[in-house]
Amino acid sequence: MVDPHRTAGHQTPAQPDLAGTQPASVQQGGEPAVVGGASSSLRHESAHLHVAGGARYVDDMPLPAGAVHVALGLSSKAHARIKHMGLDAVAAYPGVICVLTAKDIPGHNQISPVGAGDEPLLAEDEVFFCGQPLFAVVAQTRHAARHAAVLAQVEYEDLPAVLTVEQARAQGSALVCRSLEMTRGNAQQALAQAPCKLAGQLVVGGQEHFYLEGQAALAWPGEDGEMRVCSSTQHPTETQHMVAHVLDRPNNLVTVEVRRMGGGFGGKETQANIVACLAALAATHTGRPAKLRLDRDDDMLVTGKRHDFVIDYSVGFDKQGQVLGVDMELAARCGWSADLSGPVTDRAMFHADNAYYYPDVRLRSMPLRTNTQSNTAFRGFGGPQGAAAAERIMEEIAFATGLDPLDVRLRNVYGTTERNVTPYHMTVEDSIAGEVMTQLAEDCDYRKRREQIRAFNRTSPHMRRGIALTPVKFGISFTATHFNQAGALVHVYTDGSVQVNHGGTEMGQGLHTKMVQIAMREFGLPQDRVRITATTTGKVPNTSATAASSGADLNGMAVLAAVRTIKDRLVAFAATHWQVPPEQVRFTAAGVGVGEALVPFATLVNAAYMARVSLSSTGFYKTPKISWDAATGRGRPFYYFAYGAACAEVAVDLLTGENRIERVDILHDAGQSLNPDIDIGQIEGGFVQGAGWLTMEELFWDAAGRLRTHAPSTYKIPACSDRPRIFNVRLLQNAPNREDTIFRSKAVGEPPFVHGLAVLHGISDALASLDEYRTCPRLNAPATPEQILRVAERLRQHGGVKDEQA
Template sequence: MSRKTTPAMTMEEMTAQAKAGLATGVGKSVKHESAEKQVSGEALYIDDRGEFPNQLHVYALMSPHAHANITKLDVSPCYKVPGVRTVITAEDVPGELDIGPTLPGDPMLADGKVVYVGQPVIAVAADSLDNARKGAEAAIVEYELLPAALDVEEALAQELFVTDSHTQKRGDSAAAIANAEHVLEGSLHVGGQEHFYLETQVSSVVPTEDGGVIVYCSTQNPTEVQKLVSSVLGVSMHKVLIDMRRMGGGFGGKETQAAAPACIAAVIANQTGQPVKFRLPRREDMMMTGKRHPFFNQYKVGFDDNGVIQGIEIVVSGNAGHSPDLSRSIVDRAMFHSDNAYYLGNATVTGHCVKTNTASNTAYRGFGGPQGMMTIEHVMDTIACHLKKDPLEVRKANYYSEGRDETHYYQKVEDNFIHEMTADLEMSCEYEKRRKAIAEFNANSPILKKGISITPVKFGISFTATFLNQAGALVTVYTDGSISLNHGGTEMGQGLNTKVAQIVAETFSVDIGAIQVTATNTEKVPNTSPTAASSGTDLNGKAAQNAALTIKERMVNFASSHFDVSPKDVAFSNGIVSIGDKQTMTFADFTELCWFNQISLAASGFYRTPKIFYDHEKARGRPFYYFAYGVSCSEVIVDTLTGEYKVLRADILHDVGASLNPAIDIGQVEGGFIQGMGWLTTEELVWNDKGQLMTSGPASYKIPAVADTPEIFNTRLVENRANPEDTVFHSKAVGEPPFMLAISVWSAIRDAVVSVADEGEIPHLPAPATPEQVYNAIKQARKGKSPLPFEM
């Protein structure tokens, strides 16, 4: 019954192959597992799946009002549209109507009241999307308008919150500020951001014979979709299977908000017994779903003549939208990161989740961390402007250091090497030389002004909701030596599947080509955490390694017993298994031998992050397993007549520990930087006075394009710096931390504005720094005077 799947090799050939070294294991720049399929268009996404017989398409009618009672709802005209099969309202949901991820507040369909423009009121299923849209538009809906809270400052003043507020306190900030040589206070609006994933929210649902459903869903959180679909259907979770092969982008937008389309489609599939697809068109997707939380942040800071902070009070107020969603955890992370890389000393940080009548805002790359960091970086630039110092000098004076290494939530900052990273980047990007050249350029250029800035990143890695820091995996080794790998993470283009496959390849010392990563599936790996918080590889990689090590240990013990050698004499190397001096065989042949001798070749793995905890009542703990660090330098040029600007150069040095895949990591760093640059410069969300999103498509909402990337773009990973914590192969997360490197672009623009400011004027620049905002900042800094050296 023996089956040879590899050509026979001599002992010498096997030994040579083993010594050659694994080409696709950990630390190698292996290409993304779907790269060729994606660039050729062969990669299958939910909407690419073949149509099922009798498949229905769904369109949801959205609320045109920010806050109103529904006084009349007549769906009978919908059925007069050809092709319409059914219409559902809140009353047609057989189970629970509310699909809030953590706290209630998110009805699947409006139930007697609408609370934001874009809220789904009814869902129509028809034989085509066009017919479903026409059917939905035929419905008769009448409203009684109610007062709407649309301005975050007004809602904050009225104490409209979706959850309780929270405060973190270390020392006596009020006394420290009162005794400081200098005191400044102010506020900063930090705008939101549309996820703008290439694949909009989409689910395809097939009813099963036992009253359940199979849901093909573009989601970062299959288990949550499974839980909520089972809830709205009124069935147990084992009746619901979620299958997720890949997403066309997520960035946090598909962590919680993928659930609504899945649930609506599932209710219709359950009611009709037909397959149902619900894909949101771009405009509907942007209006119906939440964004990155806009923040309104306030501060009061006391500091000495060197710019060193003595005491600080920060209030971060996240615009949650109409419901809790994940706002409490997001505002918590904004609070955790209000220090960024700086020792705040005596500090009080307060966080509010403000309620407004807009779409419920949700997770986005950085998960509140970027909004928290913006305030302290604004403070650093403001202190420097006030003291007439180089902002980098002020930043370095406030860095965490020995004896000044405890955060305002009482976590010790360990393995901190931000000082040496900054010094490295300063030298490699020639900061001092360029700073002098920019000063000379600005002195001789009346209209165009340059700015430069170096900003740091210290980003905590772990879910702030501690229980989410767990993951599972399933590894199966077949008798021909091929390996099937399934884990609880989801692939959204970030290379998670590639990295986890490399981890398994390294564990067995086989080529990555022997490993097939299968679709994330709630039947194979249950009770998963979302792929978010930069934890995808940390958690799922460790779980997969755990499963692979379990199988490998069985194989080693078998070889030791079967060939009568010590377990330490059994070695796996580059597809070859050496058993002392008695036997050498390919991994495939050894696998088959294990099977013949009844050795189990499948195992589930599990991992939970150690050491972390946070006491919300005491506002102290260790919420993060470790910190990832980064430093970036950006140079810009600004047209002071128009406020237009261009990023001329960016230099990045980023810490990923011992890189699992340098090519993918550099791609994540550069992609995160550009996405962050868009958030802080061009991506402006605008609502009218009725609460309607006016920037609801690419014609009015500008994400960065190729032409927006810096002309000079230098990216390096910190070398020879393994993570001291026991992460998978001592790597560090790389998904979210690079996003905040783009703060250097915003600071560089502000630096250019400072160069034209009148004596004593400190420019104020909100985010995003659109050309209009830059122009206004220049006008304010010059007290309304023309930037020209002469009058027109």
């Protein structure tokens, strides 16, 4: 690997001619050999700032003169009418400037991201969950605002509250959005005729995003109604629209800017809007800059989480373990408003097959309204919950037939010429799940280790080990087709330096770094000559959220389009200026080859400027081939699939219920990786986050609807000691994307999260040893020590659920 820091300094001759140029030594054919370009492991563009503490987040920004601070007053009831809200003591607290309620909103008291009209910015007559914002305190200091907020005297009239999926089902709770059904063939007939069948239920818990940087926004009022907002948001355009909507102003008066976020994971796709809107509201009423930063407790009380699901399934299969029919209902606790629950539950169904072909299938979603936080986007966006159901089905069949679960999985994977149509009628053209699983099983010696683990378990009274190998097939694109577009703006300056702006946001995942690499590769420049700027709605309008693993796909192609527009102009100019054929103008790491000469990039750029050639361009991209009809449950919602497989070996302490991840091997498909080191880092992080969701991250609401796991003291996320003792991650080699993505790469943000399922099934395999592997443990998630001990006791007593044979 070439060190980009060893690149020679860039020279800029004073005159735009061939003086001082050298003979060109250019790689002929194929892609240019660019130091530090795409497909190399360039360091993260802000890594040095992160290490040195120089990377600025919203809370690090120096406050403008006269800035005020905002804090929220929250509901203490899960569902109630507001009889009276006494705010005199709040307003009288020293340092308080004003207290804002719904009646102080000049525009619309509504921030539903899908236009459902069910999400007021501030509660009016009724509250729908414990933690719902009632009012905002604006004060001289954050201390004063927070202390004043708790002085409110609110009188409520209690109303019935629905808190769980079970309660919602029992009481016939309304849905927050439409239900969706996907069918292919006749699932009921297939089940009735299947030689073997079984039915069961899987409970999958929710998850707190737990980004390191909490929700924060800083708003500046400008002249003539202008409002500038620096927000920790994954969706600057949506935040812009919401602020404009609340303030009753056109979008062109609101500018939202994001330099970076300290993590997002989907929690800042829609949930950042409330903080930005209230900061802007405070700035409007005071005429002063206003800042709102939620502390961790308030953040967890106010914002939504990953949807928890209760999934009922029936499956028919033969004695060789091949699926014949599947019927599944996926019920989700969605919370008090629609938010993104529709597309989340849709995506859960899109991935309820994971990597497996169901000959006859019926899938139904049930997005239930509850009096809890409005659940929202979270890495995987429902996909991991759906994949969990698919893996449970494979596990059930393995126990019913006595087969190795890996063999059951391999017998049911999608093909490429037959057995290749999904429940939503999309043809899978590139299935490599079977090959990836087979290769990983060989690489990590899965079958030998499985036998060794079984031998160990026969003589170990208190410690049991387990192993599982699971795949992932993850669809890449927004299922809301219109979001599959992106814009970019690229400037080349006369000294040969380049500035890149695009519509994606950086939340630590390395998106900006990959965009820098694209410009470097195309222009033949070192890293220090390409600068990424803050994402802002003032430069690239109408952007899509950085979500659905599509940030690099969409914005990378937009940046490439802008860069190549400028390159085409430079090639045309150079060919005319130096009288060579256009095909003899080539951009390389050593400079621009012009015929037999080598021209420094800055020399060419300066000459083009003197000739009045435009050195700035926008770029635009929209994903081809995709379509989706929710009314029929059919279409091609995904441009392509990303694949991978994980093998996890775990140890379970039967005395305490604790588990330890001993070893993990992952083989993951990133296509032709744009940056292998960053992609491997995403795979490692995604796996650990997925394993945390499935083993330790437990959300708990009491009977009154109060979230009790609302701080690091009560909510457990993986620590360094929870990582695998042995952790081997490898990218699939020589597997460029079949589709025309940016340099044939594949998305790598969300798919690795699903690898955490291998840990859950490894724990299940360990517990199954208590009943001589005769009974499917039916281990629900999260597999906390308490849950593990309950299942262990049931298996010891041979009280496990037995397979129902037809």
